[in-house]
Amino acid sequence: DPVCEYIKYNGTSDLQLERMNVYFNEAAGNKYVPRAVLVDLEPGTMDAVRAGPFGQLFRPDNFVFGQSGAGNNWAKGHYTEG
Structure with a gap:
């Protein structure tokens, strides 16, 4: 996705590189x-x-939000908004 910035792996461990897909999706050019x-x-x-x-590090379609908040009130968020 050209809108996102990417993380480039700079380590030397093959094991770490093999496990990058646990926390990151690979984009073109070994960027994550x-x-x-x-x-x-x-x-x-x-x-x-x-x-x-x-x-800009995150994909824009991975932001999920409502239109009204709970105003730091747990009960309102739990019983009416959530």
């Missing part, structure tokens, strides 16, 4: 994209991650 799904109830936190220094 983190296998992650970022989830929250409100879009503000996802926007903050995207705008931060590592925002």
Whole structure:
């Protein structure tokens, strides 16, 4: 995906390189994209991650968020939003 930045493996261990697929998907040229799904109830936190220094590291379609948050209220998030 050309939108994402990539991680390039710089190690020397063949075993580590063999296990990269546990946490990363391989892209072209021995570059890797983190296998992650970022989830929250409100879009503000996802926007903050995207705008931060590592925002372009993740695939854009792996950001999942709702439109209303729980406002740091566990009960509201558990019983009405979640």
